[in-house]
Amino acid sequence: MREMVQSQAQEALQQGDYTLAAKNYIEGNGLPQERKQLTDVFVQVNSLNEAQPNPDLCAILGLIALDDNSVFNLDREEALLQCVQWSRQGLQIDPNHGHCYRNAGSALYWLDDWEAAALYYKKADELVPSPVLKIRLFNMANRGVEQPDFSGLQFNIETDRAMEAYNAGVELNYLLEGHVMMPDAERQRLTILKQECYAHAYTLYRGALIGQNGDLINVDPLTFAMCCNNLATEAILQGEYEWAIAITTEGMEYHVFPYILQNRLHAFCEVDRPMEAIADGQRLLDDFEEELDLLTYFNVVDKLCAAHMAIKQYEDLLEWVNIGVQVYYSLDATDPMTHDQEVVRCFTNFFIYKANAENALGIKYEIESVAQDTDELLEKMPDNPSLLISRANTFIDAGDFDKALECYQYAIHFATEKEMLRSVQVAFYNMGYMQVAHLHDITTAFESFEQSIAAGNPDFWCYYWTAHCAYHLQENEGTIYYAQSALQKLQIQGGVAHDIIAELYEHLGVAQLDLECYDEAIDNLTRALQYNDTKTTRENLKIAQIHKTPTKTFLGKLFGK
Numbered sequence: 104m105r106e107m108v109q110s111q112a113q114e115a116l117q118q119g120d121y122t123l124a125a126k127n128y129i130e131g132n133g134l135p136q137e138r139k140q141l142t143d144v145f146v147q148v149n150s151l152n153e154a155q156p157n158p159d160l161c162a163i164l165g166l167i168a169l170d171d172n173s174v175f176n177l178d179r180e181e182a183l184l185q186c187v188q189w190s191r192q193g194l195q196i197d198p199n200h201g202h203c204y205r206n207a208g209s210a211l212y213w214l215d216d217w218e219a220a221a222l223y224y225k226k227a228d229e230l231v232p233s234p235v236l237k238i239r240l241f242n243m244a245n246r247g248v249e250q251p252d253f254s255g256l257q258f259n260i261e262t263d264r265a266m267e268a269y270n271a272g273v274e275l276n277y278l279l280e281g282h283v284m285m286p287d288a289e290r291q292r293l294t295i296l297k298q299e300c301y302a303h304a305y306t307l308y309r310g311a312l313i314g315q316n317g318d319l320i321n322v323d324p325l326t327f328a329m330c331c332n333n334l335a336t337e338a339i340l341q342g343e344y345e346w347a348i349a350i351t352t353e354g355m356e357y358h359v360f361p362y363i364l365q366n367r368l369h370a371f372c373e374v375d376r377p378m379e380a381i382a383d384g385q386r387l388l389d390d391f392e393e394e395l396d397l398l399t400y401f402n403v404v405d406k407l408c409a410a411h412m413a414i415k416q417y418e419d420l421l422e423w424v425n426i427g428v429q430v431y432y433s434l435d436a437t438d439p440m441t442h443d444q445e446v447v448r449c450f451t452n453f454f455i456y457k458a459n460a461e462n463a464l465g466i467k468y469e470i471e472s473v474a475q476d477t478d479e480l481l482e483k484m485p486d487n488p489s490l491l492i493s494r495a496n497t498f499i500d501a502g503d504f505d506k507a508l509e510c511y512q513y514a515i516h517f518a519t520e521k522e523m524l525r526s527v528q529v530a531f532y533n534m535g536y537m538q539v540a541h542l543h544d545i546t547t548a549f550e551s552f553e554q555s556i557a558a559g560n561p562d563f564w565c566y567y568w569t570a571h572c573a574y575h576l577q578e579n580e581g582t583i584y585y586a587q588s589a590l591q592k593l594q595i596q597g598g599v600a601h602d603i604i605a606e607l608y609e610h611l612g613v614a615q616l617d618l619e620c621y622d623e624a625i626d627n628l629t630r631a632l633q634y635n636d637t638k639t640t641r642e643n644l645k646i647a648q649i650h651k652t653p654t655k656t657f658l659g660k661l662f663g664k
Contacts, residue, residue, distance in 0.1 A: 105133070105324060107322070108320075108322055109133050111123070112124045112128050113144075116151070121157050121160055122159050124159065124163065125159035125160075125163050125202060126320070127319070128144075128166065129163065129202055130264055130266075131319060131320040131321070131323070134166065134167065134170065141167070141171060141174055144167075145167050149175075152164060152189075157193070158200040158202075159200075159202075161193030161196075161203055162189075162190075162193060162203050162206060164186075165186045165189045165206030165207070165210070168189070168206075168210070183211075184210070186206055186207070186209075187210045187211060189206070190204070190206045191203075199230060201227050204226045204227035205223070205233070207220075207223040208221075208222075208224035208227055208236070211223065212239065217246065220239075220243065221240060221243050224240055225240065228240070232262075234258045234260055234262065234268070234271035234300065235267060238271060238275060251282075253282075253286070253292075253293065254289065260296070260299055264307075264320065265321040265327075266304070266321075266323065266326060269326060269329070269330045271300040272297045272300035272301040272333060275293055275300065276297055278293065279293060279297065297337070301333050301334040302334060305331065305334050305350070308326070309327070309353070312327055312357065313353070324357035325357070325358050327354060327357055327358075328354035328363060329354075329360075331351055331363065332362050332363040334350055335347040335350050335351045335366045339370060345370075347366060347367070347370040348367055348370045348374070351367040355367070360391075361394055361399070364391070365387065365399065371383060372409065372410065377409075378414065380407075380410040381410045384403050384407040384410065385407070388400075388403060388404075397430075397446065398440070401427060401430070401445070401446050402445065404426060404430075405453075407423045408420055408423050408427070408452065408456045409452075412456055412459065412460065417461075418464075421457065421461070424453045427450070428453050428457075431446070447518075447523045447525065447526050448524075448525035451489045451492060454493050455529070487517070488515075488523055488527075489514075489526060491510045491514035492511070492526065492529055492533060494510045495510035495514065495533065495534075495537075498510060499537055504542060507537060511530045511533060514526060524558055527555075527558040528555050528558045531551050531560070532551070532552065532555040532560060532562070532564075532568075535549075535551030535555065535565075535568060535569075535572075539571070545575050545576060548572050549572035549573060549578075549581075552572060556569060561592070562592075563589055563592040566585050566586075567589045567607065569581075569585040570582055570589055570607060570610055573585055574586075574613070579614040579617050579618050583611060583618075587611065589607055590607055590608070602634070604634045604635075605631045605632075605634035606631075606635075608627045608630040608634065609628065609637075609643070612627035612631060612640075612644075613628075615627065616643060616647050619650070621647050621651040622651070628643055
C-alpha cells in the first residue's frame, strides 16, 4: 500500500500535479526510505523547480532537507539554511502556503533561531491548525522559564493526519519528561492528552492499514508500529497488559524493532505467559543483541531466567544464568555499569535462580570450589554486594554462620551506600532466613525480614517468613499485617504449596482469635482447613466459634504454640 502512495506521487509529478505530489510526500509521509530512490526524487523535483519554481515543489525539497539532507548536502546546517531559502521562494509565489511556512519554521527551530521560527510557526498554525506546532510554540515562549503556566497549553487533537497526532504525543512526552516538577493536576491532564494523541493516531493508521479504508495519506507501516509501541508503553504504565500485548502484536506485523519487542516481552511476563516471553526474549537477543545496551541486555536475560523457572525448564535456565554471569564478569571492575542498581539486581537474581534450579535438579557442588571462585572475584570487586551475598551463602553451606553474617552486613553497607536497593533487600532476606532456619533466632530474623520489606522487597516469601516470625513471637498485629500481605501476593506468586497457604490462613486466624476478632478468625481458620485439614486448626476454629459471642473473651491459644 505504501508503494501506491509513492507511485501516485511519482505519477502526479510527471503530470504536473505538484499539489497532489506534495500531499503524498509530505502529509502521507511518502518519501522513499531507500537512499537511491530518495536521491532520484530529489534530483527530479529540484530540476523541475529550477526550470519553473513552484511552492509545492519547494515544500517537497524543504522536507527532504529537514528529514534527509545527506542526499544533497552532508552539512546539516547548510542544508537547513537551504530549506529556509526554498521555503521563502515558495512563499513569494504563494504567501499562504502552509507547508512552506512550517518547513521554514522547523529549519529555524533546529538552527536554534526560535524567535524567527515562532513567526513562521504561528502563520503555519493559522493556516492549518497543528497540535505539534502549538506545543513547540509553547516551548519556545517558555524557554528558560522554570515553572511555565501549563494550563495555557490547549489544543484539539481532531486531525485527519495520523503523523500529526503521533508527533504531538511524542512532543508531549518530551515536555512531561523535561518538567519533573510540573503540578500534578497539569501532569495528569497532559498525560491523558498524550495518550489521546497516540490513540487517535493509532485509529487513523489502523483504519488505513488494517481496515484498508482507502485513506492513502495514513498508510505508514513504520510509524504505525512506532505508534503501537508508544501506546503499549502507556497501557503498561496503567497495568493494561493484555491490551499492550494486542497492540504490540499488531504493530509487529508491519515492523519489528527492539523497543516494541521489549514492551511485549514485559507484558507477557506480567500476565504469566512464560512461553511467549521466552520466544520474545530469545528473538530480542538473536536479532537485536548488538543494538541493546547492557542494562537492557541483563534485563532480558533476567526475564528469560524467570520464564524458564516458571515452567521448570531448569537446564535452559542454567544456560541463561551462565550467559548472564559471564557477561557481567567480562565487564571491567571500574565500569560504572557493574554498580548500576538494575544490573546488580539482575546479577543477584542470577545467583538466586541458579541455586533454585540446582536444588530442583539435585545438583551439588564442592563448597570449597565455589568459595574459592567467589573469593577470586571479590579480590577484584571487594565492594560488590552480589558477590558478598554469594560468599555469605557458601559460608552458610560450610556452617560458618558468623562469617556469613559478616558478609551480609558488608553487602548491606555497600549496597546502601550505592543505593542498590535490590541487593539490600536480598541481603536482609537471606540474613533473616539464616537466622530463622539455622540459628533459630526468631527475634533477630523478624527484624531482618522487616528491614528487607522496609527496603522495598515485594517478594511473597519475605512476607511469609515475616508473618511466621511474628506469629511465633506472639506479635498479633504484625502477624495479621504480614500474613494478609503475603496472601495478597499469591495472585502473582505461582507454585506455593497448599500447606504454606494453609499456614498463613491459620496464623492469621489465630492472631485474630487472640484479639477477639471472632468472625474474621472463623473465616480464616475455615479457609486454612480448605487447604490443609489439621487437628490444631480444627481445635482453634472450635474455640473461635465458642467465643464468638461479644460478651465472652478467651485470651490464650489452646494449640499451635
